[in-house]
Amino acid sequence: xxxxxxxxxxxxxxxxxxGSWSYAFGAxxxxxxxxxxxxxxYIAPADATQGDAYRIIFIHVPAAWMAxxxxxxxxxxxxxxxxxxxxxxxxxxxxxxxxxxxxxxxALWTGxxxxxxxxxxxxxxxxxxxxTLILLFLYLGIIALRxxxxxxxxxxxxxxxLALVGAVNVPIIYFSVQWWNTLHQGSSIxxxxxxxxxxxxxxxxxxxxxxxxxYTIAVVLARVQAIIxxxxxxxxxxxxxxxxxxxx
Amino acid sequence: xxEFLAMGGYAWYVWMAYGGAALAIAVEIASVRARRKRAFxxxxxxxxxxxxxxxxxxARGDR
Numbered sequence: 001x002x003x004x005x006x007x008x009x010x011x012x013x014x015x016x017x018x019g020s021w022s023y024a025f026g027a028x029x030x031x032x033x034x035x036x037x038x039x040x041x042y043i044a045p046a047d048a049t050q051g052d053a054y055r056i057i058f059i060h061v062p063a064a065w066m067a068x069x070x071x072x073x074x075x076x077x078x079x080x081x082x083x084x085x086x087x088x089x090x091x092x093x094x095x096x097x098x099x100x101x102x103x104x105x106x107a108l109w110t111g112x113x114x115x116x117x118x119x120x121x122x123x124x125x126x127x128x129x130x131x132t133l134i135l136l137f138l139y140l141g142i143i144a145l146r147x148x149x150x151x152x153x154x155x156x157x158x159x160x161x162l163a164l165v166g167a168v169n170v171p172i173i174y175f176s177v178q179w180w181n182t183l184h185q186g187s188s189i190x191x192x193x194x195x196x197x198x199x200x201x202x203x204x205x206x207x208x209x210x211x212x213x214x215y216t217i218a219v220v221l222a223r224v225q226a227i228i229x230x231x232x233x234x235x236x237x238x239x240x241x242x243x244x245x246x247x248x
Numbered sequence: 249x250x251e252f253l254a255m256g257g258y259a260w261y262v263w264m265a266y267g268g269a270a271l272a273i274a275v276e277i278a279s280v281r282a283r284r285k286r287a288f289x290x291x292x293x294x295x296x297x298x299x300x301x302x303x304x305x306x307a308r309g310d311r
Contacts, residue, residue, distance in 0.1 A: 041252075041266075051256040052255040052256035052258045052262060053256075055255070056261065056265040059266060060265070099276065102273070106269045109269065110269060113260075113261040113264045116261060219280055222280045222281070226284040229291050233294060239291075
C-alpha cells in the first residue's frame with residue numbers, strides 16, 4: 001500500500017487523521033491495559049524472593065522505557081523542525097513533552113514504592129534513578145522554556161535545541177547500570193539472550209509496554225490537535241472544523 | 249478478595265504504585281480533553297462574534 005506521507009506534513013491534512021487515530025489507539029490501549037492488569041495482578045505468580053512486591057514491575061518498566069523512547073522521538077521531531085523548519089514537526093515535539101514527563105514521573109514514583117520493600121529505601125542517589133530524575137527535569141525544562149517564550153516559532157527553535165542537547169542523557173540512563181555499580185539492578189530483559197524471568201511475567205510486561213505505546217500515541221495525537229487549533233487560529237481552514245465538530 | 253487486596257503484605261507499596269500511576273494517567277487524559285475543548289471554544293469565539301456573550305458560552309455544552 002502506497003501512502004503519500006508528505007500529505008501529512010501539513011497541519012491541514014494531518015488534523016482529521018490525528019483525530020481518528022487518537023480514538024483507535026486509545027481503544028487499543030484500554031483493551032491491552034485491561035488484559036495486562038489481569039496478568040500483572042492476578043495471573044502472574046508471586047516472585048520467589050520478592051513476593052507480590054515485584055508486581056510493580058508491570059508499570060515501572062513500561063513507563064521507564066516509554067520515558068526514554070518518547071525523549072528520543074521528541075528529539076527526532078525537534079531535529080526535523082530545526083532542519084526543515086516544518087511547523088507540524090515542532091508541534092509533535094511540543095505534544096510529546098508532557099506525556100514524556102508523565103512517564104518519567106510514573107517510573108520514578110513506582111520505583112520508589114518498589115525500592116522501599118526491596119532495597120529498604122524510597123530514594124537513593126543511584127546512577128539510574130538520578131539520571132531518570134534529570135530526564136524528568138529536562139521534560140519540565142522544555143515545557144517551561146516554551147511557556148516563557150511569547151513567539152511560538154522562536155519557542156520551537158529554542159525547545160528543539162534544548163531537546164537535542166538533552167538527548168545525551170538517554171544513553172546515560174540506558175547504560176547507567178553497566179557503567180556504574182550502584183543500587184539499581186541490571187536489565188532482566190534484553191534483545192539478545194533469554195529473559196531472566198517467567199513467561200507470564202514477560203508476557204505481562206510486553207502487553208503493558210504495547211499498551212503504553214498505544215496510550216502515548218493516542219494522547220499525543222489528541223494533544224497535537226489542540227496545539228494545531230491553538231496555533232493555527234486565524235488560518236482560514238480551521239473555520240471549517242467548527243462545523244465538523246458541531247455535527248458530531 | 250481480601251487476600252488479593254493484601255498483596256502478600258505489600259498492599260501499601262503495590263497499590264500506591266498502581267494508584268499513583270492510574271491517577272496521573274486519568275489527570276493527563278482529562279487535561280488533554282479540556283485543552284482540546286478550550287482550543288475549540290476559543291476558535292469558535294474568534295470566528296463567531298455572537299458567541300462572545302456569557303449566556304451563549306453556557307449553552308455550548310449541548311452542541
